[in-house]
Amino acid sequence: MSAGTQKIIPLADLAARVPDGSSLALGGSFLHRGPFAFVRELIRQGRRDLEVVKQSPGYDIDILCRAGALSRAKAGIVAMEGNFGLAPWYRRAIESGHVRLEEHACASLTAGLRAAAFGVPFMPCGGIHGSDLPALNGWKTIEDPYGSGEAVYAIPRIQPDFAVIQANEVSESGDVRVYGTSHWDRIMSRSAKRVLVVAERVAPDASFRDQPELTLVPHFLVEAVSIVPNGAWPGSLWPDYAIDYPAVEAYMADDPGVLDAHLAAGPEAREAAHV
């Protein structure tokens, strides 16, 4: 993490920082404020063997499965949502064994990220008792060493290689601002080894100085940023735009050429084509 250097780079260069085999915590939830232009760029660059770490992935994990870019996932709930139901290419990738799932509760995934963020090897997590998930994942209980008699599940540390955050605005130095819910972006940005950001636009440094309380991630935690207007398409980015439902519907068609056409329709691809 560097101070004061120029951090704003083209999307292709941002995605190029992610090697094959990386684990990626992706911001947002379902079709909302996900780093979707970034994910498509990874696919265009032919990335392989990726891991998604996200409490509620949807379109992002589905398209990575569809492109054959994913081998592993840690997730709590996976769906397209918004009436589109299950994420079909993800579903097939799991059913066929092409992708290995570590199934979580959303909060157990958060607990693993907290362990990384807090610098400890594991994190106690409430609930979970009675679920089959611990047996699946080898999670162990720890007795309260202070004699309350409570036993609590310990979730092992989860430290993604990257957190990729889709933001509304960044400062020129890479401070990150998000409107509406921050989902799990804060803990992702504190647990990953490296933080990459895609933002709609640059806002003046002065606006960050006026309201520093609104900054979700300070610049010194951010390695690099790309500016991609409409970069969360076909998802929403509050308050700038809503889900493009026809585009998602078109994506859902299981026909040859659909993926390529969808990738070509991404705002980042159309932007690049003009260059």
Place this chain on the structure above:
Amino acid sequence: MSAGTQKIIPLADLAARVPDGSSLALGGSFLHRGPFAFVRELIRQGRRDLEVVKQSPGYDIDILCRAGALSRAKAGIVAMEGNFGLAPWYRRAIESGHVRLEEHACASLTAGLRAAAFGVPFMPCGGIHGSDLPALNGWKTIEDPYGSGEAVYAIPRIQPDFAVIQANEVSESGDVRVYGTSHWDRIMSRSAKRVLVVAERVAPDASFRDQPELTLVPHFLVEAVSIVPNGAWPGSLWPDYAIDYPAVEAYMADDPGVLDAHLAAGPEAREAAHV
């Protein structure tokens, strides 16, 4: 916690909610944005046997010791700061055994509050190794159950009876806004059984709706609020006012009548006298 009821009450009524023997997480740090009018009101009402839970108390813990209202403390560092050095009445209370200290690192106290906020009986905390604090407090280490070989200190849950937050602004329903650093107020508000707030002023609900991201504590976690202009006196409340150094200096004098004069000089006392 109630929804939609009238939460704004006089300071005397707010302080009256705290029974003798309560533990109080107090917001702010040293001379900055502490609920000092509230603390003085507790003294005026003759409260006894209180516990302060705060990473970096100063004036607040000192005046409670001076008034004989405190019996216990959990703290990381205690000082008047700002050139005033040690907190003298606190120091005497500890040296004489009148107040029992549970000495923490600031982060271990935070870990205990996190355990309460996260609903688990203990919280692993980084560092601490080599310190005499664990022996003092009976803190135990836990081996990473996942075989990393790391052993980490587990801090027992700390759940204060009350968190008392000094805020810049509240909405009419009790949403809480703070400018500048939030110190440990967020985790205090999530770990205590009950949350009380003292604010400089009421801001329009519309301003909270316009920037909900700025709200530190939502109204439904807040039991009651008092409006006390200048309530953090003699400390600072950014950006409204700075430390009143002459007032702190006057407080430091170890002469008869100084405490009474100081209590009488509090803005909340002068306000009440006008009623």
Place this chain on the structure above:
Amino acid sequence: MSEAVSGARGDWSGFSYIVTNLARFVRPNEITFSGVNSALPMLACLLAKRAYPFAFTYINVAGGVDPNPSAVPISSSDPVLAEGSRAIFANEDFYDLCTRGLMDLCFLGAAQVDGLGRTNVSCIGDWHAPRVRLPGGGGGAVMLPTARRAVTWRTEHSRRTLVETLDFVTAAGGMHGVVTPIAVFTKREGRLVLASWHPEASLDEVRDRTGFAFAADGAAPTPPPTPEERAALAALDPEGRFEADAGIRLR
């Protein structure tokens, strides 16, 4: 004419039945939560706000706290659900609220429910070689044991959704209520019991179509929607779009 409107004429659609009966679990002054993939509980919470003469705190997965959304979104995690909110209470916050025991009522999804009120949202068939990989439980495994009350719903009432044996236990713990197009179950002494059935159904039909055994003493036909409940749902879904999308049939 949509079924929502036709519902106002007297018959009670499965859609309206589920939304209305989910709403009836909401209590005064409590904290109630709706999450992702949860259009029906979202509508239930918004219905309760409109139809019931008491205050409660509605928080949702979009970070909203008692929001005034300008539109009812198709996606139950849409950020419009935080519109008009005076605070953002984001994901870490509401999960922590639940694990520390302050979540009064939590709506959680399920694919299968058993007689103990446990849920499967993970898979049909063996987890390691599933016939169908389901979404996963999201909040369930943590929220179901820690919420004061959790309530789920199924849009299909059948022996494949209400089962004797789950294919996988995604979440266990305090499921307090289950609503289907024809029945409302609540929990008593650790097991689901029938509370009421759709006026167009019967106890026998519910038994026939339910995979687990249940007690039904005290059960009766569900009281029909009040004018306030009907009006609230009609206002939330004036075009019947949600009702059409949900595609819920009694049989």
Place this chain on the structure above:
Amino acid sequence: MSEAVSGARGDWSGFSYIVTNLARFVRPNEITFSGVNSALPMLACLLAKRAYPFAFTYINVAGGVDPNPSAVPISSSDPVLAEGSRAIFANEDFYDLCTRGLMDLCFLGAAQVDGLGRTNVSCIGDWHAPRVRLPGGGGGAVMLPTARRAVTWRTEHSRRTLVETLDFVTAAGGMHGVVTPIAVFTKREGRLVLASWHPEASLDEVRDRTGFAFAADGAAPTPPPTPEERAALAALDPEGRFEADAGIRLR
């Protein structure tokens, strides 16, 4: 005329010596932190920002990230230290940053320091019946073992502050540097060693006034303040108020 100004004439006050040598621990592109009760490290960080031709991230206990404070506050936790900051990085955040291993340089207070670089900030005498109750370690017990480098300072160089045996071990771990009015220590193979001494002092004087044994091979008089360092400190303390408040004497 203040000592800060007189320092600019050639002699080197204990105040300037400590602030300048603390600043010299700051390295390019790193994350450096100053906390509560830490006026001298606060000045050192602000000095480094002005005097050194490289960028680094300065975060502080007031939540500031590379702030531009309109004034240098008496209290090193004053919110003015977040003025001009584009983010608030509050207490939980910077502690977590440290425990997960990303805090490059952290200034931590101490009352006593031993030859291993451990600190006592808790008490003089027995902890349970102290002659003097000290402030407590604040960040120390967690930050000292987890920061990549931690540096402390003492305004008095004596056998009661630099001790063979601490009255209490508040914090142990990686103390990388200690600065006093007459000496700079760094750590080598787990023990503090003398790096340099004040040009007006001597190796013998440092040995005489230090309670623990230390190696001094390679040690030499401390290089005097550069014009940039002098100018920066003069600008930060133009009236000599901080210097007067600190009341630091070489002997």
